[in-house]
Amino acid sequence: MTTSKINWIKLAPWLYTAGLFIVWELIVRAFAIPQFILPAPTRILEAIIQFWPAIWKNSLQTLYTTTVGFILAVVFGLGLGIAIGWSRFIYAGLYPLMIGFNAIPKVAVVPILVIWFGIGTIPAVLTAFLIAFFPIVVNVATGLATIEPEMEDVLRALGAKKMDIMLKVGIPRSMPYFFGSLKIAITLAFVGSVIAETVAANSGLGHMMLAAQSQFNVPLVWAGLIMLAVEGIAMYAVMAWIEMRMTGWAHRSQLAQA
Template sequence: MSQKTLERIMPWAVVIGLFLFWELAVRVFDFPEFILPAPSVIFEAMWQWRVPILENAAQTAMTTVVGFAIAIVFGLVTGIIIGSSSLIYNGFYPVLIGFNSIPKVAVVPILVIWFGIGTVPAIITAFLISFFPILVNVATGIATVEPELKDVLRALGASKRDIIVKVGIPRSLPYFFASLKIAITVAFVGSIIAETVASNKGIGHLMIVASSRFEVPLVFAGLLVTAIMGVIMYVIAIAVEKRMTGWSVREMDGPAAGS
């Protein structure tokens, strides 16, 4: 079996093995369903409640994608501005770190007061929680351009804007796409947090309602659906990253690696 074939099979084998181990552990130790349902019971609940799950999953996916898209725009622009100037970088970083340290669940009640219960608080929470990783990585990518390279470019007549546009931004792209893979997963966390507190639809709301009725398999079904959506978005981010920044990836298993 080739290395590439094994790499394709391995994720599926790990996931299937995890579910089999989970199923076996529940059966052997006889965990009550209201504490830890078996995967077979969770899949049954997913099929039984497929219509409300799909409707609420669509809502969660929409709020997450919208919040994530806004975070990409603001994070990219702000990261370029902050990374382009050491004065701005040093001035704004304490504020940004302090803001990021605030638990976003504590911000949701304020968003409810401002915007009411519904979609808007979920979008804003997804934006707030995914904005910081993008900003930090883009700013770091631009700010860490080698001083020697800057000196050479200035000697060749390049302006500060030329250095940022032609060197800084391309150099920050691997950082940027790495941050997207982190941000998209935490964006779902933001949406779910807001939906559990301030929404009448979405996977978070569905899980709260299910837990209040002690329908634990449905709660786990909501968690599983959220995980699936996160994996899908992560795979999309990887595909775009390979398309845009393939030049930055070196083959590790080629002939040179073994020589």
């Protein structure tokens, strides 16, 4: 791949984003769309500047609750995923329960968390944890459970025990699945935090947007959405960087083809 092509690829996200906002601005102005329906990007930028102290404070709160919930999801998701992938008995017993729990809308769980822990940070952290937990477990368990039977037979014939197979083959093999799931889980964690903040919180972007909505301050609502998008993209980029650093060997063939 030539250097100029690589540079254009790096610039592509910025060009597409700028193009999106330009088209958005032109459409709003051309069709004279009212601000309470769809504010123009320039009006959203004005709201960001005007309410920046509140936006910054609430953005940090949302980032904090999301990060803590995500870390909990990584720790418990990795542990449970290894346990499920290790034993078919655990897999058969827990997997249906996990699917059933994951099917429950997490917004319906928030009131229960409020009863248990009150209004504040803890329900937001736990909601982020609950919604980010499932994809990590599934991906880790899938990576462990899909070891080729032929490879297991060969390793057993060479004297390897189940623990040896798991440590030397299973866990390294599941790492691309695990780090790939982190990119999904971190975006879902933001969803969980905002859901809880709109229902039972005194701060955070979700709380701020709900208050702005009650005041018909639509540009501030969109400013909150933009900040959520920025935080989500930033955290996704961090997870993608960690994935490439830790499992670059799994992507070598793709890079070579590119």
